[in-house]
Amino acid sequence: MKVQLKLIASYRDFLPPENEGRVEIEISEGVTAVAILKDLGIQIEESVILVDGRSPNPDETLQDGSVVSAFQATAGG
Amino acid sequence: MNGWYGKVLRVNLTNQTYIIETVDSQFAKDYIGGRGWAIRYLMDGMDPKVDALSPENMLIFATGPLTGSPAPTGNRYMVVTKSPLTGVLSNSNSGGDFPTWMKRTGFDLFIFEGRAEEPVYLWINDDQVEIRPAGHIWGKQVPESTDIMLAETNPKAKVACIGPAGERLVKVAAIMNDKDRAAARSGVGAVMGSKNLKGVVVNGTHSIGMADLEGMKKLSLSMQREIGEASKTSNLRIYGTAYVPDVTNEMGIFPTRNYQSGRFEGADKINGPALNASFLIRPGACYRCPIACNRITKVDAPGYEGEGEGPEYESIGALGGACGVDNLAAITKANYLCNELGIDTISAGMTIACAMEMYEEGIIPESDIGQPLNFGDADSMITFVKKMGLREGFGDKLAEGSYAMAESYGHPEFSISAKKLEFPGYDPRGAKGMGLLYATSNVGASHMAGDLAYAEVFGTPKKIDPLTIEHKPELIARFEDAFTLIDSSGLCVFLAVRHVFDDDVMLWPTRLTELMNLTTGAGYSPESLLKAAERVYNLERMFLLEAGITREDDTLPPRMLEEPLREGPAAGHTVELDVMLPLFYKVRGWDENGVPTREKLHELDLA
Numbered sequence: 061m062k063v064q065l066k067l068i069a070s071y072r073d074f075l076p077p078e079n080e081g082r083v084e085i086e087i088s089e090g091v092t093a094v095a096i097l098k099d100l101g102i103q104i105e106e107s108v109i110l111v112d113g114r115s116p117n118p119d120e121t122l123q124d125g126s127v128v129s130a131f132q133a134t135a136g137g
Numbered sequence: 138m139n140g141w142y143g144k145v146l147r148v149n150l151t152n153q154t155y156i157i158e159t160v161d162s163q164f165a166k167d168y169i170g171g172r173g174w175a176i177r178y179l180m181d182g183m184d185p186k187v188d189a190l191s192p193e194n195m196l197i198f199a200t201g202p203l204t205g206s207p208a209p210t211g212n213r214y215m216v217v218t219k220s221p222l223t224g225v226l227s228n229s230n231s232g233g234d235f236p237t238w239m240k241r242t243g244f245d246l247f248i249f250e251g252r253a254e255e256p257v258y259l260w261i262n263d264d265q266v267e268i269r270p271a272g273h274i275w276g277k278q279v280p281e282s283t284d285i286m287l288a289e290t291n292p293k294a295k296v297a298c299i300g301p302a303g304e305r306l307v308k309v310a311a312i313m314n315d316k317d318r319a320a321a322r323s324g325v326g327a328v329m330g331s332k333n334l335k336g337v338v339v340n341g342t343h344s345i346g347m348a349d350l351e352g353m354k355k356l357s358l359s360m361q362r363e364i365g366e367a368s369k370t371s372n373l374r375i376y377g378t379a380y381v382p383d384v385t386n387e388m389g390i391f392p393t394r395n396y397q398s399g400r401f402e403g404a405d406k407i408n409g410p411a412l413n414a415s416f417l418i419r420p421g422a423c424y425r426c427p428i429a430c431n432r433i434t435k436v437d438a439p440g441y442e443g444e445g446e447g448p449e450y451e452s453i454g455a456l457g458g459a460c461g462v463d464n465l466a467a468i469t470k471a472n473y474l475c476n477e478l479g480i481d482t483i484s485a486g487m488t489i490a491c492a493m494e495m496y497e498e499g500i501i502p503e504s505d506i507g508q509p510l511n512f513g514d515a516d517s518m519i520t521f522v523k524k525m526g527l528r529e530g531f532g533d534k535l536a537e538g539s540y541a542m543a544e545s546y547g548h549p550e551f552s553i554s555a556k557k558l559e560f561p562g563y564d565p566r567g568a569k570g571m572g573l574l575y576a577t578s579n580v581g582a583s584h585m586a587g588d589l590a591y592a593e594v595f596g597t598p599k600k601i602d603p604l605t606i607e608h609k610p611e612l613i614a615r616f617e618d619a620f621t622l623i624d625s626s627g628l629c630v631f632l633a634v635r636h637v638f639d640d641d642v643m644l645w646p647t648r649l650t651e652l653m654n655l656t657t658g659a660g661y662s663p664e665s666l667l668k669a670a671e672r673v674y675n676l677e678r679m680f681l682l683e684a685g686i687t688r689e690d691d692t693l694p695p696r697m698l699e700e701p702l703r704e705g706p707a708a709g710h711t712v713e714l715d716v717m718l719p720l721f722y723k724v725r726g727w728d729e730n731g732v733p734t735r736e737k738l739h740e741l742d743l744a
Contacts, residue, residue: 113706133596
């Protein structure tokens with residue numbers, strides 16, 4: 061199945077610049093958002109992770125068409 | 138006394154006289170400083186029922202004990218007064234350089250009372266206080282006004298002033314300092330204009346005593362280094378607050394077309410990366426700040442030429458998404474105009490957004506506006522920022538703020554505001570704690586009154602579910618008290634939330650207590666410091682009640698309570714304020730009408 065990755069702000073740097081933080085990836089059943097982001101080298105404890113704009117449950121597996129986004133957990137505006 | 142000077146400058150603009158008052162150490166400690174001292178002076182010195190633009194209103198500039206201290210970001214000041222926009226309190230906060238320079242004058246607070254017969258500005262230079270004519274500066278924009286006042290006093294001094302908007306009593310006018318920084322919200326600029334006070338220029342050689350200078354230097358230096366290092370790779374340094382549209386849009390809470398939606402199709406064009414690719418020259422910093430979130434920018438795009446600071450997230454939300462505008466050059470230009478005229482970007486954008494919706498609904502006739510005013514029309518958004526600042530044409534109606542403007546057409550429900558202060562950029566239907574905050578804060582809808590978005594949106598100290606209402610009353614009450622502490626101490630929120638509270642969502646002020654004690658020697662505990670914050674918050678609530686606020690005013694627009702979001706992760710949600718509010722009153726120790734009980738007031742030494 062396919063999921064969309066949206067890496068926000070500084071996390072864009074985990075993908076090539078021309079991606080502008082976006083990529084569509086092919087995954088198998090049972091893959092979690094955390095697993096995908098860890099594979100890219102993202103520090104999970106320092107991140108906010110959203111699946112379809114909401115905080116996922118820890119063991120929540122992704123669906124076809126899910127949008128996974130992640131960004132630094134710092135401050136706002 | 139250490140940390141505080143214990144000296145207040147009270148200027149009577151009517152008589153053109155001033156006195157210097159002293160403050161005893163118990164008062165200083167009980168009310169912390171900054172915002173805390175200011176509300177005590179307001180309650181003791183004015184009737185909360187007076188017209189905010191009358192000479193009887195008091196305008197207070199307040200530094201905290203950490204302003205001008207070695208603490209990193211110890212460089213904020215508060216503007217506290219009764220708001221002409223809302224009729225409740227103003228607690229507007231700003232950074233830049235002015236706050237530290239104000240502390241060097243040797244005063245903790247400035248109080249401005251009465252009204253000068255002719256425009257004046259104040260030159261406060263150590264113990265020398267001069268009231269100078271400002272007729273030749275009246276009418277000029279903020280940058281030029283600043284330069285003139287500096288040339289007439291001392292180029293090394295710093296200036297806080299109003300632009301044409303404050304002079305014309307525009308109800309959403311700001312007080313600008315160092316040209317680009319703003320004590321923006323609640324129309325504080327109009328209060329200054331109503332006193333014929335064009336500017337305040339400060340310089341000096343005083344510094345506050347430190348109870349434990351070595352200890353303070355050691356802790357401050359280690360914080361400065363740690364935060365400076367971490368900031369190199371932080372979103373705030375790299376993108377400024379402009380990184381936020383991607384976050385809030387993903388969560389479906391980005392202000393879109395007067396809050397008709399939380400998802401804006403143009404968010405990609407007006408985010409941090411877009412700003413960096415187009416107009417960013419470099420990051421900038423307030424005095425000695427290790428974070429450096431300011432944006433020094435320049436626009437060359439024809440029709441939008443300008444330079445200055447910004448835009449910030451809130452400006453992008455209000456002048457951009459809320460107006461349906463996805464043109465970053467136009468948003469940046471509008472932001473520069475707000476700085477030059479001296480207007481709050483949030484209220485400006487949200488008031489224009491309100492007019493756009495009412496125009497599209499056929500409620501405001503085109504003949505009133507003088508032209509079409511549709512969502513997405515970037516050039517019209519700019520036109521009406523200018524007209525609002527100068528009270529020209531339809532701008533005269535916009536200058537009253539969205540609530541008064543909408544009410545004049547019989548439809549106040551289109552004003553997306555609480556207590557008539559326009560919403561900041563977090564749709565509370567998708568961040569319910571923020572909904573409770575907007576409804577209960579003592580200034581109206583301000584995220585800075587207790588920004589639970591830190592946890593609901595940004596995962597700091599940890600991520601909490603924005604769509605649930607459980608525990609939000611306790612969290613909002615604690616965040617309100619924590620932000621009261623920050624505003625009273627003189628630190629910047631961007632450092633304070635992460636670095637002077639424990640790493641827990643109930644924000645326990647361990648390190649803030651240490652900083653306060655190293656500075657003042659006052660012997661606070663975290664409990665007594667939080668109690669002092671609660672005292673300040675409750676006294677502010679008493680001000681609101683005496684000004685005429687009732688439980689009915691602790692509310693949100695019908696759109697937030699009755700119209701669910703239609704798309705995005707928060708689709709189907711409204712704000713369940715009817716459930717949260719009574720619980721909030723209980724947490725606060727107030728009765729069912731939102732009035733602090735005798736027991737609560739007694740506990741806080743307020744009765």
